Amino acid sequence: MSIGLILLFVVGLGVIGFYLGRRRALTSVSGDPRKLHSLPSQYGQSVFLFTVVPALLLLAVWLLAEPRVIDSRVRGVVEATGATGSELDLKMADVTRISEGLDALVQRSTLTEDQLTQMRADMADVRGRLADVGVALGSAVEPAVFQAAKQRRALVQTSSLLKGAGVALFAIAGFAFAISRINPTFRARNVSEGVVMALLIGSSLVAILTTVGIVLSLVFETASFFRMYPAKDFFLSLTWNPQFRGGSDLGIWPLLWGTLYVSFIALLVAVPIGLLAAIYLAEYASKRVRSVAKPAIEILAGIPTIVYGLFALITVGPALRDYFAQPLGLGSSSSSVMTAGLVMGIMLIPFVSSLSDDIINSVPQAMRDGSYGLGATKSESIKQVILPAALPGVVGAVLLAASRAIGETMIVVLGAGAAAKLSLNPFEAMTTITVKIVSQLTGDTEFASPETLVAFALGLTLFVFTLGLNVLALYIVRKYREQYE
Known part of the structure; x- marks a missing residue:
């Protein structure tokens, strides 16, 4: 049946x-x-x-x-x-x-x-x-x-x-x-409400159990990897060279450096532009301008990342190479950290602007009126009253954008290349942890080999890193929120 x-x-x-x-x-x-x-x-x-x-x-x-x-x-x-x-x-x-x-x-x-x-x-x-x-x-x-x-x-x-x-x-x-x-x-009502309560509890546990399952799967496979490959070499080696036939050097630092470098450039683009756009929309723009500008900015969040990747590969990369990298003698490749960072920063603008705009608008009007009553100008009120009051929410928006940047793959594949190296030159090709996780898990390599299981060690490292960012953001939010409660 x-x-x-x-x-x-x-x-x-x-x-x-x-x-x-x-x-x-x-x-x-x-x-x-x-x-x-x-x-x-x-x-x-x-x-x-x-x-x-x-x-x-x-x-x-x-x-x-x-x-x-x-x-x-x-x-x-x-x-x-x-x-x-x-x-x-x-x-x-x-x-x-x-x-x-x-x-x-x-x-x-x-x-x-x-x-x-x-x-x-x-x-x-x-x-x-x-x-x-x-x-x-x-x-x-x-x-x-x-x-x-x-x-x-x-x-x-x-x-x-x-x-x-x-x-x-x-x-x-x-x-x-x-x-x-x-x-x-x-007592039929007790039966019905009991089942509904169990359904609500089960729905609440889905996220928790999913997180526990993800962490346990990463931990178990990472433990299998470290039984085959020394943890000391993984965390201290400065070379990433998987051979798939023995003699591999699987150091995480080149991948971690590429991840942080690309994410830093992306946030350097997205945070100032997104925050300034949020301030304008919340404090200066008229209702008519706001009704048009905010949806137009949020359209950026709905564009598929593969489209951003193609934009980086076809337009931004060649432009940076022809007008900046080659004239300055910094490189001749259209795939670079700068290419991926700029395009990723454009993609992250709505994550910062939209959330920051909502947070700024949620600041009580009484705080604005009090600032104006003390003789402060609009710009002074924004800098000294509104932004400090909205800081916890702005930090959350920046954290969301940072998490999105760290986990991005397609833009990095098409815009930054796949070279695992340590370099300060933003016009050189590099790669990130997420790109290598995908590449190590695809192909015909045996799953039980260190070159495949290293993907789980990379994933666990990335998880711990983003968890640290969340803890830091939570500390900042609690520290500054106390001043306004």
Whole structure:
């Protein structure tokens, strides 16, 4: 039974239970809802929840456990051939592919001639799968592999039937149990509100659990990397030279320097321009100008980063090379730190200006009036009253822009190049940590090699670095906020 049919049955039974539960509650009090402990709809909700939630939980657990159980049963047949390691993984992949192809062939045998004609015309993907299976079955497939494929297909079919029956029984049992509990004194409201509370708590835990999962995955893989490569060399070496065949030098400093250099130039462009734009929009611009200028600035945030990267590669890079780098003898490449930093700074302007504008507008008007009443001019009020009061929010805007700059990849790939080096020349090509994370995880390199696992060490280092920025920003915000509370 397909997942869609199972969900349709469970939800449909729950909807029926909602109306039956509501009707049963009203019938028990002769149609007078004032005699009920809870609202009639809450009785229906309790039936719906008892019908749907246990069944869906069983379905979720089954879907998570099913592949592992089936693969463990089938793996024993393949291991009997003496295959180990990567050879075992390849044979297991063949087992999965052949078993799925057998399902396709069985499905094909049940089609009419018209359906086959339509399938040949409109379903090229199915034809490709059938062709692949035909080649596999026609070639020298080991009998054990083919037997394992048939066993896997049988287990999948059996599991599908048991899954559908088990979920349906759970739904029916929950339906019957909830209907039997309905009476005028049943606290249906507590059940309904309890589920809503659990849903709210679960939603709140999603972000926390996601963060914990990300950190743990980085920590475990980083620990595996440091068992293969010395941590001392990773943190102290000034060379980045992955060989993929031994003798690699995987020092983080060239990548960290490139990340900080590009981000510094980007913030040097975005923070002054964005903050000045926010001050103008909040304090000087008329409503008509503000209604046009602010959306126009925020359009920059909606442009895809690949477009910024192409702009850096085609326009900004050649211009900097022809008018600055070559005349000054600083370089001849259009890919440089300055190129990526300038374009990234343009991209970050709305992050600073929009948030800073909202923060400045949130400063109480009484503070402005008090400053004007003491004889301060508009510019003096902005410098000495409004900006200090808005400083915590402005720091948050700058932090958001810095985090965005540190995590950017596409602009750096197209604008700054991929050279890992330590240099003060802003017109030389460099790279960042995020670019190397992508490059180390792509390709045909074995995942268990140090050259691949180093991506997780780079990611964990970047995470710790950005966490430090957040702690610093929190300290600044708390220090200055106390003066205005």
